[in-house]
Amino acid sequence: MISENQLKKFELLFQKGLLGTAELEALKKIADKKIFSLHFELRSFLYISVLLFSSGIGILIYNNIDSIGHSIIIGTLILFTFLSFYYILNNRVDFNFSEIKNPNPIYDYIVLLANVLLGIVFAYLQFMYQIFGSIYFLPTIIPTIIYFFSAYIFDHKGVLSIAITGLAASIGLSLKPNQILNNDFYNNQQITILSVLLSIVFVFYTNYSTKISLKKHFNFTYLQFALHLFFSACLFGGASNYYLFYLILVIAAFAYFVRLGFKEKYFSLIIFSYFYSYIFSIVFFVKFFSSVNLDSEFVFSFIPLIYTLGTIYIIRHLNRIRKSFASL
Numbered sequence: 541m542i543s544e545n546q547l548k549k550f551e552l553l554f555q556k557g558l559l560g561t562a563e564l565e566a567l568k569k570i571a572d573k574k575i576f577s578l579h580f581e582l583r584s585f586l587y588i589s590v591l592l593f594s595s596g597i598g599i600l601i602y603n604n605i606d607s608i609g610h611s612i613i614i615g616t617l618i619l620f621t622f623l624s625f626y627y628i629l630n631n632r633v634d635f636n637f638s639e640i641k642n643p644n645p646i647y648d649y650i651v652l653l654a655n656v657l658l659g660i661v662f663a664y665l666q667f668m669y670q671i672f673g674s675i676y677f678l679p680t681i682i683p684t685i686i687y688f689f690s691a692y693i694f695d696h697k698g699v700l701s702i703a704i705t706g707l708a709a710s711i712g713l714s715l716k717p718n719q720i721l722n723n724d725f726y727n728n729q730q731i732t733i734l735s736v737l738l739s740i741v742f743v744f745y746t747n748y749s750t751k752i753s754l755k756k757h758f759n760f761t762y763l764q765f766a767l768h769l770f771f772s773a774c775l776f777g778g779a780s781n782y783y784l785f786y787l788i789l790v791i792a793a794f795a796y797f798v799r800l801g802f803k804e805k806y807f808s809l810i811i812f813s814y815f816y817s818y819i820f821s822i823v824f825f826v827k828f829f830s831s832v833n834l835d836s837e838f839v840f841s842f843i844p845l846i847y848t849l850g851t852i853y854i855i856r857h858l859n860r861i862r863k864s865f866a867s868l
Contacts, residue, residue: 589649610668617661624654632694639757640695651694655702659683680710697761704765708738729780735773736789742766743796760806767797767809771816778823790820807865811858818854822847 628651633640642648665671666679684706691700711734743766746759770793777786794817801809825843 614661614664614668617657617664621654621657621661624650624657628654628694635693637752637754639755642695648696648698651690651696652698655683655687655690655699658686659702659706677710680706684710691758692755695755697758700758700761701765704742704762708765708769711738729777732773732777735769736777739766739770739773742769760804763797763800763806763809767793767812767816771812771820775816775820775823778820779827783824783827786820787824790817805865807862810861814854814858818850 628647631643631647633642642651662679662683666676672678684703687699687703687706690696691703712731742762746762746766749759750756771790774786774790774793777783778790780786794813797809797813801807801813822843
């Protein structure tokens with residue numbers, strides 16, 4: 541969407557003769573929402589198609605496992621995976637440190653399909669044939685390494701997200717919904733510390749990749765994972781007896797991500813930093829006042845009023861930031 545300030549700049553360029561009449565009229569139509577792009581809708585449709593195709597394979601295997609046979613299933617999966625990788629390797633653009641444009645729109649989705657199928661193959665081989673024995677680390681880390689190579693060679697953010705998720709799972713950061721409900725995250729401080737450390741590694745890597753100009757457009761993906769992983773760990777850590785330590789971490793992370801959000805114009809980093817810090821403050825104050833010798837009931841009676849006013853202020857503050865970003 542084109543803002544009013546941007547439209548005025550385009551009119552100034554038109555007056556200077558740097559922009560044609562047809563181009564200016566087209567931009568005005570876009571600003572009036574008479575023309576809109578179907579790019580997002582088409583990309584979403586193709587991504588859904590890939591997910592439905594891979595899900596359909598899983599359902600087909602599950603419903604016909606007895607009649608088809610394991611050998612035929614794994615052979616078919618390997619064949620599809622091989623053909624997908626063969627296509628993308630033969631049609632790829634040469635590797636470059638900066639962002640590259642893939643040869644055609646379908647290419648990105650075949651890259652995604654090839655890597656999703658690769659994960660299915662490794663999982664199936666381990667589940668049915670135990671090819672890695674009892675070393676459950678290997679069937680996770682090996683495809684994860686391939687995912688990282690694929691993400692950088694084929695310049696694919698979706699595969700990078702799969703690789704980061706696989707890396708987290710391979711070092712033990714896998715958590716099921718029932719584990720969260722049973723408070724296992726809180727009880728397992730190792731998961732909390734690993735989450736914090738992995739987040740810090742991602743942040744340091746983004747600084748390094750910026751320094752050497754290696755796929756800098758990947759930084760936002762790393763930072764998103766780092767932010768959510770770090771603050772989620774701190775939320776659970778804040779409910780432990782080390783809440784003062786996690787308070788320091790949250791303050792430092794909030795300052796870093798908000799500053800980076802303003803610098804790089806990443807509004808989502810700012811809004812999520814405010815959101816997580818706001819939730820953490822509730823956890824912290826409940827934990828703090830429960831541990832000191834104060835009239836907790838009297839103190840807690842003021843918390844709803846304080847946080848209602850705080851919520852109104854933060855929403856208005858974030859709205860002003862959003863408008864300032866839109867005007868740029």
